[in-house]
Amino acid sequence: MANIPSGNAIAAVAALLGDAARANMLSALMGGQALTAGELARHAGVTAQTTSGHLAKLADARLIAMEKQGRHRYYRLFSAEIADAIHALMAVAAAGPNRHRPPGPRDQALRTARTCYDHMAGRLAVSLADAFRAGGYIALSDGAALITDDGRCFFCDFGIDLDATRAGKRPLCRTCLDWSERRPHLAGQFGARLLDRLLDLKWVVRKPDTRALRITPTGDAGLVKVFGLSYDWCVGASPSPSPSPSSSSWPARRPEDQNP
Amino acid sequence: MANIPSGNAIAAVAALLGDAARANMLSALMGGQALTAGELARHAGVTAQTTSGHLAKLADARLIAMEKQGRHRYYRLFSAEIADAIHALMAVAAAGPNRHRPPGPRDQALRTARTCYDHMAGRLAVSLADAFRAGGYIALSDGAALITDDGRCFFCDFGIDLDATRAGKRPLCRTCLDWSERRPHLAGQFGARLLDRLLDLKWVVRKPDTRALRITPTGDAGLVKVFGLSYDWCVGASPSPSPSPSSSSWPARRPEDQNP
DNA sequence: CGCATAATTCGGCCAGGATCGAACTATATT
DNA sequence: AATATAGTTCGATCCTGGCCGAATTATGCG
Numbered sequence: 001m002a003n004i005p006s007g008n009a010i011a012a013v014a015a016l017l018g019d020a021a022r023a024n025m026l027s028a029l030m031g032g033q034a035l036t037a038g039e040l041a042r043h044a045g046v047t048a049q050t051t052s053g054h055l056a057k058l059a060d061a062r063l064i065a066m067e068k069q070g071r072h073r074y075y076r077l078f079s080a081e082i083a084d085a086i087h088a089l090m091a092v093a094a095a096g097p098n099r100h101r102p103p104g105p106r107d108q109a110l111r112t113a114r115t116c117y118d119h120m121a122g123r124l125a126v127s128l129a130d131a132f133r134a135g136g137y138i139a140l141s142d143g144a145a146l147i148t149d150d151g152r153c154f155f156c157d158f159g160i161d162l163d164a165t166r167a168g169k170r171p172l173c174r175t176c177l178d179w180s181e182r183r184p185h186l187a188g189q190f191g192a193r194l195l196d197r198l199l200d201l202k203w204v205v206r207k208p209d210t211r212a213l214r215i216t217p218t219g220d221a222g223l224v225k226v227f228g229l230s231y232d233w234c235v236g237a238s239p240s241p242s243p244s245p246s247s248s249s250w251p252a253r254r255p256e257d258q259n260p
Numbered sequence: 261m262a263n264i265p266s267g268n269a270i271a272a273v274a275a276l277l278g279d280a281a282r283a284n285m286l287s288a289l290m291g292g293q294a295l296t297a298g299e300l301a302r303h304a305g306v307t308a309q310t311t312s313g314h315l316a317k318l319a320d321a322r323l324i325a326m327e328k329q330g331r332h333r334y335y336r337l338f339s340a341e342i343a344d345a346i347h348a349l350m351a352v353a354a355a356g357p358n359r360h361r362p363p364g365p366r367d368q369a370l371r372t373a374r375t376c377y378d379h380m381a382g383r384l385a386v387s388l389a390d391a392f393r394a395g396g397y398i399a400l401s402d403g404a405a406l407i408t409d410d411g412r413c414f415f416c417d418f419g420i421d422l423d424a425t426r427a428g429k430r431p432l433c434r435t436c437l438d439w440s441e442r443r444p445h446l447a448g449q450f451g452a453r454l455l456d457r458l459l460d461l462k463w464v465v466r467k468p469d470t471r472a473l474r475i476t477p478t479g480d481a482g483l484v485k486v487f488g489l490s491y492d493w494c495v496g497a498s499p500s501p502s503p504s505p506s507s508s509s510w511p512a513r514r515p516e517d518q519n520p
Numbered sequence: 521c522g523c524a525t526a527a528t529t530c531g532g533c534c535a536g537g538a539t540c541g542a543a544c545t546a547t548a549t550t
Numbered sequence: 551a552a553t554a555t556a557g558t559t560c561g562a563t564c565c566t567g568g569c570c571g572a573a574t575t576a577t578g579c580g
Contacts, residue, residue: 007288007303010277014277014349020268050538050539090269096322281569298526331525529572531573534569538564540563541560
């Protein structure tokens, strides 16, 4: 009888995540962008009425936050803690008995670079973590991450003032082990600021309707020049220097991308 | 439609945690000890038949593992990832709108020192983290933790050989923000080894039927002498040097323990 | 061997909750 | 004002899944 209250509290939250429709909505929100009720309905595959009910419940429990804008209502995850919890559940699900199926071609873009709530994940993120470590800007050891004094200067020069971000109880820099790469990348406040900065610089841009990120030609050059990223991070991605059309979508896949 | 599979996978896991009976069982297992089906039934407040069904589901999904021993079946959490996920949900639940009620007197022992799956939590754990930091054995920065070279030597002398533990993908040392103290304590492989060592030395012992830990007189002395722990960590705990009866339970509470 | 205890399986009961159709409110567009 | 779109509320339906009673299978003890 000892832990009943804490167990019930867990159950209340988990039950909200335990419905397929709601889980898919939250999963979509893990991209970090606020989405409208309609978009979430499409993600979940249910009607608008049903979605409305779900969103009300999620908002009531403070799992998501809502902001009205015109006739749209934008929903986003309520906090980084929520994202953490969802992330932990994804890790459990991926390790479960019904193994995460091999990645379809659709997933290639996601594996290359994507957002994970407010920071980056995928090959790009892992390679950046490696590069920062090699450059002596961060100390990485078994899941722990510290930004060195050198790193503090370096990132400040790059446009990320970490001293300004220090406030608040959220970890400055922590690692995040992802389902695609099995190696850690950078999360926490630093991870969030880094993504912001790369988006500002337009080194990466969000692909519409996905969590995937596209690395722009500028970004490609910048990553190599400023961070010393070698090209091998983009194995399986699209390294082709083909004159990219300025339209928002790139070729869905290329033949040689097929292998796992 | 993009994230449907991952959403469904999350939902499957979360649905298992989303039942009060199962959540209470798992919550009980967060103490780190394996429990029998009967004990879990009592924790959950349901009959044995119902419990059996729940345990089968949890085992099927690899959230728990079972080991037969005579006519008992001992259940434990399947992995540290599961514990992480439950922990993350606890954090969300604690931050939720139905605020975590003020701690009853029962909780005082838990707040002082308890297990959190395989490591320690509560005031003791937070104070240890502080002491290690002050001693230069670990570097703590905003949720990240690194063991220094000094620390490696020190802990080796204390009986924790970290080089032997390095293998495996589990983080060596990470922090864990708990619901009671709002400050980080040490988890990961190091956290687990530390708890093991303190139990070996009998500096702390498990209190039966709870996640609470009791600090023995030996432990009290050792913590002060070896780790330089000051007495202020036990505010609200039972610092009384009363000749402790050798029986398993100590006085349930003392009047001055009442304040939050 | 007989008895008690631990745990499971089976079957039936019942409630909570997910879903959608239809009607309604609010905002934007023309 | 009329129309279209975003979103919500209400009511009815339906089904999954938790729960227990009863019976069954193991294991330990005298």
